[in-house]
Amino acid sequence: VEHALVKHVTEFLLELGAGFAFVGRQVMLNVGGDEFFIDLLFYHLKLRCYVVIELKGGKFKPEHLGQLGFYLTAVDMQVKAEQDNPTIGLLLCKTKNKVVAEYALRDTAQPIGVAEYQLIESLPAALQTSLPSIEQIESELGGGE
Template sequence: MPANYSNRWLEIISWAKHLLIMARCKDPQERYFYTIQTQRQAWTKTVLAQQLKAQTYQQTVLAQHNFPTTLPAPRVEQAALALKDEYTFGFLALTAEHSEYELEQALLGNVRRFLQEMGGDFSFIGNQYRLELADTEYFLDLLLYHRSLQCLVAVELKITDFRPEYAGKMNFYLSLLNEQVRKPHEQPSIGIIVGSSKQRTVVEFALRDVNKPIGVATYTLTDTLPTELRAFFPSNEELVRRLEAVSAALRAPNG
């Protein structure tokens, strides 16, 4: 965060938005993040309030993806903002024990709430979306479209811990979408794997050499993170490292 933040950056968004940020955020780095994103993404006061409520700053810091190595620099930041580290599906009437089919059907029955939880700017295209190659059919759990990114977003739902082979399968689906479904004016497709839990080191290695943009997130059916999942979040040292990385990215000129 620049040393002259208080003098320079107060001018780039309205005072009403600054008051909202200052009321909700005590950490200077967090305030800086929301100030810059409000200006860059042209957030209205209502959208800013939604981003604050959704804890976009924390979700951006924690989110795991390979966007920096698979997307052009100007799109990395916007794509990262479209991904959360964890989605809360507390609006679903599901028990702790449920199948992937039950999860998918419950989301379809609450598609408006689902799209809101995904973060806005998403549109629903279909479920069990059929793809075909060499006389073999493949079915993608959910296919969405992100208006700002102007790209298809493939979503795979898993009720298990993340496995490395999930990344390979998603990479394959994205290749098919880009070849068979994507329109000429659209950007390359992005994949999001949403599972019940993940080991962050496994995700990091699984995405390291994948050449398509993929994010890996978890979901919970309550607003409170279960105790048994807290171990999957980074240590304080890792969180500091990620905060520093976000700060460095924000200081870079807007591409």
């Protein structure tokens, strides 16, 4: 499922227009001896900045912004060149409460956005039929969160 999601999110972002260069998937950052992995990393040629995409399989939670903000800082400190603009972050979640997202983003100085994705609607028909339903997954996990 992750591979399919990454494939289709990547295609979607590339379809947004010219300028996005795919840097990598699960890009490793070493910060103070600890390893962290960015889900997707792009470079936007016209904006001259990196774009970090973090994927969340569930509902938006304010703490996700802390993780994304950390990744933006790490990329700015370790990856971007002096002439590059500050890194932009995009958090893609399965669902979000708009008010919670607005509150969480209100005092954020970093350029971060939160959006929802629709996995099933973006997958090919053959893959859609091979995936379990959300009800099946939740029943196997004991009712979800």
